[in-house]
Amino acid sequence: MALKPPSDASLTRVRKLVDVYCRKTGTTTHPEKEVTELVVLGLARHIDELGKPLCPCRFYPDKKEEVRHRTWICPCDDMQIYKYCHCLLFVNENGQPVTEHLPEDHEGRGIYGLVRDSTPDRGRPLRDQAEEREKERKERPS
Ligand code: SF4
Secondary structure: OOOOOOOHHHHHHHHHHHHHHHHHHOOEOOOOHHHHHHHHHHHHHHHHHHOOOEOOOOOOOOHHHHHHHOOOEOOOHHHHHHOOOOOOOOEOOOOOOOOOOOOOOOHHHHHHOOOOOOOOOOOOOOHHHHHHHHHHHHHOOO
């Protein structure tokens, strides 16, 4: 069965978020437009369902409970702390997510290796919260 399309209002909100956040962080959307579109649709559906753009690329036992933690509300903690986007929504010009700022044992380093941040002076407004994020990542994997 096909998924219900999201509302125009939620789609507009997500497209604006993506546009603004790319400019703020010096990242870009994926060179394959279908990749971006799938994530945008997922985020917009979550706004319709939950009132928040919960990351669509992860599994949650309880989505409403997950929203309360805020960790995976887009732009998520990993994006705001490390400039790393699991969903490939915010990437470099080659379609790779920035992994330079991730802890070395993070899954992103394992998958993509070291991907440098070409605009290190932009983005990462929560960079000072890496220690708390690492604690959460180990104690509450999600
Ligand atoms: S990984 Fe983070 S930044 Fe990327 S789409 Fe999901 S919530 Fe947004």
